[in-house]
Amino acid sequence: MKHLIITIYARIVEAYRKLTMISNKSIKLIYIPGVNKLRDFNSKARAYLEFVKAKNNVPAYRDFLESMNFVKPTFSGLTPNIHEIPVIDKENYIKMNSLDSMCSGGMIPEKNIIIDESSGSTGKATSWVRGKVERKRNAKMIEFGLKNLVGNEPLFIINAFALGPWATGVNVTMSCVSFSKLKSLGPDKDKIVNTLMDFGSGQKYVIMGYPPFLKYLVDNGEINWEDYDITFIFGGESMTEGLREYLLNKGIKKVFSSLGASDLELNMSAENDFTISLRKLLNSNEKLREKMLQHTGALPMIFQYNPADFLFESSAEGELLVTICRPGYVTPKVRYNLHDRGHTLDLKEVYKLLDECGIDRSEIVKPQTDLPLLLHYGRADMTVSFFGSNISPTDIQEVIYKQEALKEEVNSYFLEVDEDAEGNKKLIVSLEIQENKSKDHIAIKKIKETFFNTLGKINQDFREALKMIPSKEQMVIHLESFGEGVFSQNDIRIKAKYID
Structure with missing residues (x-):
């Protein structure tokens, strides 16, 4: 009975989400404050539905669960215990199965499919399959997020991620063309500088790329960066506050980072003015660092995310486990271990820690939403x-x-x-x-x-x-x-x- 109630409820939640996706104004309904308990429940309900659908429709996942002698999670009241579901990762799942067997229905659909590759930074390049439904929704959320960060003026986006089959470059192109002027140049310094000079300083530019290249661009591009309204959007790896300050001092107007993974989704969480101000506060306050952070070393990236779309958990080893709660993905992922270190933090807990440290809340930018925080420390195996x-x-x-x-x-x-x-x-x-x-x-x-x-x-x-x-x-x-x-x-x- 609980199974039936939760699966029906999760489908109702999705029907509501589809209505909110009509426009950028309606999307704001997703971020109504004061409902984080409901978001958490919705997250687990939607994750449970995706688990059920994957078990029934994805041959590789069904075989994986059978090999683990796992049938289904138990419930605590009406809340499914998602933490009981076995963890998958690249080693025990992706590399062990064919792309067809990891798709809903047991085969890659014949049309409206994009196949891209990850860069292979941890080994051999891996192919990933993305369908029309997931691409469309992700593009809409990227549009909403960008407009929220840099304003509603027309944007000129320069895609400086690697082109060809690489996942990020391909998906940035597809996601951004519907709401902006877009030029996909890849990591080519001279072409980017020439584009800026050709189109002039009257544009509102957003340049997206990996941190090393964007720093190289600023250091070696023969152009006065202060003359242009340019926002950098980083992806792929962490960025220190020192690097952010360095770029801002060079004339870049805004610098934000986004968390995505080729294995999962291009944009799962993002920085904003609030999270950046909190990170800068952590950088200057050792007592707050000791109370808030779970790992030593450089500061983690701090993002906000919507738990109703992505359920983040931490393993016993402190590694992030991610469930894509959105329906319609060709290759569903339930409790997928990225082998990145991280943990989540509720906004109320942030304020409690500030109070314990005697820090006035005015020292950080007031958040636009009370969505939880994701603290991301980087890859667990990159030390x-x-x-x-x-x-x-x-x-x-x-x-x-x-x-x-x-x-x-x-x-x-x-x-x-x-x-x-x-x-x-x-x-x-x-x-x-x-x-x-x-x-x-x-x-x-x-x-x-x-x-x-x-x-x-x-x-x-x-x-x-x-x-x-x-x-x-x-x-x-x-x-x-x-x-x-x-x-x-x-x-x-x-x-x-x-x-x-």
């Missing part, structure tokens, strides 16, 4: 271990932008731990100098001590490790000219490689 500390690429990026001698000079970086024949470990940070600049004028010995001391301030585990390292010679900074050494194989079209 190196050194004397018991786990160091991430974002830690290194944050150090760079705290060093006046480096932030104007460095294009990229690489992190590795080497071990000699006697078992002595060495932490090696390689820094790639910007194109057309020389590394010779950088006093590497002078910056080395402040570099690793700053890393200790950012990463408390490394701060403890510093007390145990026998020799400072076991911490090394290498300077490389642009495109040389470990950076010789970098491909600007896809996500940068930061660790070995």
Whole structure:
């Protein structure tokens, strides 16, 4: 009986959602404040319905559940216990099954289908299937989100993500063309600069791309950025507040980040003025960091998301599990482990922590909605271990932008731990100098001590490790000219490689 009630209820919720998708004004009804308990219940109800449909209609998922001897979750009252459903990920599900078997109905539909690829930053490139229904809804939500961030004026969007089969570039093009002028140029500095000069400073530009390329664009584009109204939208990896401030100081008007995953959806959550102000507050307030954050190291990205669309959970290891609660996806995903570290936080809990720390709420921007927060720390497997500390690429990026001698000079970086024949470990940070600049004028010995001391301030585990390292010679900074050494194989079209 509970099964029947919840599945019917979830279908009613979806019918209401379809009505709200008529226009940007009606979409605002989704974000009515004061109903987060209902949103949470709707999230679990919709997730349960997607589980039932996937079990009945997706051969690979049905086989997976059978292999796990799992039939269905229990209920607590009328709430389905989604946490009981077995977790899937790329290893135990995606790589073990054919694309056809992971589709509803057991085969890829013959039309209205886009097949794209992830960049393969964690290994071999993977193909993903996206249908018309999911693409249409996602495009509408991207339009609403962008207008909310940058205003209702006509937009000129420049897609600087990799083109061809790559997932993000393909989907940005499809999602944004219906509500903007769009030019998909890929990560091509000269073409982007020429476009800005051709169309002039009277446009409201939004340039979307990966952080390393957009920084490279600003550093090397021969144009006065302050003359243009340009917003950057980052995706694909984390960005430090140091990098954001650096770009704003160069003349970029606004800088926002969005969380998406090729495995799941292009845009699951996003930054806004409120989340950025909270992140900056965390950056300056150690007491608040200790109370709010669950992992050490660089600050997490902070997003707001709608739980009725995406159910985020955290595993026992602190990794994000995601269920797409929206219906109509060709390849449904229920409790999919991205192997990204993160957790959620209710807005009421944020205010409670502010009060406990004696922080006036006026120190952060007032949020437009009371949607919950998603704190995203990056990939769980993107760290190196050194004397018991786990160091991430974002830690290194944050150090760079705290060093006046480096932030104007460095294009990229690489992190590795080497071990000699006697078992002595060495932490090696390689820094790639910007194109057309020389590394010779950088006093590497002078910056080395402040570099690793700053890393200790950012990463408390490394701060403890510093007390145990026998020799400072076991911490090394290498300077490389642009495109040389470990950076010789970098491909600007896809996500940068930061660790070995």
